[in-house]
Amino acid sequence: MTGSPPTALRPQHPAPRSLRSLAEQFGLEVRGELADLEATGVVLSSNTVRPGDLYVGVPGRNAHGAQYTAAARDAGAVAVLTDAAGAEIAAGAGLPVLVADDARATLGQVAAWIHRTAENPATMFAVTGTNGKTSVVYLLYGILRQLGVTAGLTSTAERRIGDEAVTSSLTTPEASELHALLARMREVDVRAVGIEVSAQALSRHRVDGLVFDVAGFTNLTHDHLDDYPSMQVYYEAKRDLFEPERSRRAVVTVDSEWGARLAAEAGVPVTTLTTRPEIEADWRITVLDEQPAHTAFLLEGPGGRRLETRVPLLGWYMAANAALAIVMLVDAGYALEGIAAALERDGGIDAYIPGRAERISGERGPIVYIDYGHSPDAFLQTLDAIRRTTTGRLIMVFGADGDRDTTKRADMGAIAARGADVVVITDFHPRWEDPAAIRTALIDGARAAVPDREIHEIADPRAAFRAALALAGDGDAILYAGPGHEDYHEVKGVKIPYSARDDARSALREAGWPA
Ligand SMILES: CC(=O)N[C@H]1[C@@H](OP(=O)(O)OP(=O)(O)OC[C@H]2O[C@@H](n3ccc(=O)[nH]c3=O)[C@H](O)[C@@H]2O)O[C@H](CO)[C@@H](O)[C@@H]1O[C@H](C)C(=O)N[C@@H](C)C(=O)N[C@H](CCC(=O)O)C(=O)O
Numbered sequence: 001m002t003g004s005p006p007t008a009l010r011p012q013h014p015a016p017r018s019l020r021s022l023a024e025q026f027g028l029e030v031r032g033e034l035a036d037l038e039a040t041g042v043v044l045s046s047n048t049v050r051p052g053d054l055y056v057g058v059p060g061r062n063a064h065g066a067q068y069t070a071a072a073r074d075a076g077a078v079a080v081l082t083d084a085a086g087a088e089i090a091a092g093a094g095l096p097v098l099v100a101d102d103a104r105a106t107l108g109q110v111a112a113w114i115h116r117t118a119e120n121p122a123t124m125f126a127v128t129g130t131n132g133k134t135s136v137v138y139l140l141y142g143i144l145r146q147l148g149v150t151a152g153l154t155s156t157a158e159r160r161i162g163d164e165a166v167t168s169s170l171t172t173p174e175a176s177e178l179h180a181l182l183a184r185m186r187e188v189d190v191r192a193v194g195i196e197v198s199a200q201a202l203s204r205h206r207v208d209g210l211v212f213d214v215a216g217f218t219n220l221t222h223d224h225l226d227d228y229p230s231m232q233v234y235y236e237a238k239r240d241l242f243e244p245e246r247s248r249r250a251v252v253t254v255d256s257e258w259g260a261r262l263a264a265e266a267g268v269p270v271t272t273l274t275t276r277p278e279i280e281a282d283w284r285i286t287v288l289d290e291q292p293a294h295t296a297f298l299l300e301g302p303g304g305r306r307l308e309t310r311v312p313l314l315g316w317y318m319a320a321n322a323a324l325a326i327v328m329l330v331d332a333g334y335a336l337e338g339i340a341a342a343l344e345r346d347g348g349i350d351a352y353i354p355g356r357a358e359r360i361s362g363e364r365g366p367i368v369y370i371d372y373g374h375s376p377d378a379f380l381q382t383l384d385a386i387r388r389t390t391t392g393r394l395i396m397v398f399g400a401d402g403d404r405d406t407t408k409r410a411d412m413g414a415i416a417a418r419g420a421d422v423v424v425i426t427d428f429h430p431r432w433e434d435p436a437a438i439r440t441a442l443i444d445g446a447r448a449a450v451p452d453r454e455i456h457e458i459a460d461p462r463a464a465f466r467a468a469l470a471l472a473g474d475g476d477a478i479l480y481a482g483p484g485h486e487d488y489h490e491v492k493g494v495k496i497p498y499s500a501r502d503d504a505r506s507a508l509r510e511a512g513w514p515a
């Protein structure tokens, strides 16, 4: 990994594609002269144009992308693809214009064509659900490596090819970035790819132009109700992944009613998986042992197939995530016996998931977990998992996103107050909102649920974590939920450097504990 990673991974030896053929292939209206022009890439932002790229200008919340055609031209774009309104805007910029009815809806197929995604031999795995997507993608990646398979992934945290990684901005990249990433993976002979697919990605055409070999579903709980008017509409956005246009087959966790509905309504063959003894499913997970540093489980499937292993992470749900990854591999054609042998050889699953219940404390002192959970169910599950493996007190530090689903704040406060002995409420990406008002919403939720819970309100996250640490001793646990792998705080449009993991390590050392 380099010190200053590039923002996107692209093929280093792209094969040029004729723009005239592209226009014919996709029935695009051409304004201007294409002559023998060729494109070697396709991008959605003028800021990422490289010479030879096709720039795609789509309407956004703030601007029409066609407004940046001149900037794209100056950076070396050979043409612009946009809609009718964009074509008017781009007219004076001196680039040939390709016109589509809906440029964003065309982008996926165009990017797939330019990067020849259909010829990519890698097995493609998609993972969706409210919580657990990143975890499953890293677990797939880890197990594939244990099997000796060259693997890649894209997640909320990173885009990763072997040991090369860049930091992600979106959970699921825009289609232009995704197909370029897959082309780069093909150049280095990646044979299997795990792709985290958000509901927003499905709604916004980011995974168009790709048919996944196996799609996996974790769960569906309250989140993103700023983007979707109801849980039903949020569910429908996810369900779209489980249609033949997007996937060949699916593995669905049926612990929840949403999962059971999905298994019944999916348009592709479904294999089911559960952790609950009372639910019927093809595969069943039984948790055998829960420890702060690992969870052991038994996976049993059709025809008496079994696999007993452990995942180096806290919580029953990590066993569920690991089992989902294993069943997805089996459905893609990897032999369960081969997986079992590789895991046994290595003493269990070998995976590192940045900032997911990541233990950053040493052998002595309070156990400190930094987690990315920022939804009510994620809080519930992580608190429960820590409670089950901790003898001492449980102190939780958290805040809530500004300018995101405000309806979940009261629940987040309530769940924290019920699950933790002490709650420390702090700031977390206030963005353009008043941070004090966000804290108040969380505190009100907490007080309504448990009026006498010990609650501290400390705006500065560094001070909040140190206050939590001052209250903790050997045998106690601190859950700092929200920041996970992130290395910034977003305040009024500015990303201020802040790594909860680094800061918590420093705080532990300042307090005389190993970290
Ligand atoms: C609401 C939404 O989806 N917004 C996305 C959208 O931004 P926007 O509509 O504000 O874009 P805009 O600023 O109006 O610009 C319009 C166009 O001009 C282009 N432009 C703009 C400026 C410039 O100098 N040059 C240029 O080319 C932009 O790239 C864009 O294509 O297009 C941008 C470029 O692709 C995205 O980065 C941006 O995602 C934002 C950051 C976002 O937060 N999206 C969220 C909703 C999201 O997708 N989240 C899920 C979360 C998953 C989870 O938690 O599970 C995800 O998958 O990440």
Ligand SMILES: Nc1ncnc2c1ncn2[C@@H]1O[C@H](COP(=O)(O)OP(=O)(O)OP(=O)(O)O)[C@@H](O)[C@H]1O
Binding pocket: 129, 130, 131, 132, 133, 134, 135, 136, 156, 171, 196, 198, 218, 219, 317, 318, 320, 321, 355, 356, 357, 371, 372, 373, 374, 377, 378, 379, 381, 382
């Ligand atoms: N299977 C699961 N069921 C419930 N909660 C889970 C599960 N897996 C993970 N979590 C919780 O959700 C948090 C986020 O996990 P993860 O990053 O894997 O989910 P995600 O779906 O990728 O989230 P995001 O889309 O926000 O990146 C974890 O730290 C944990 O608290």
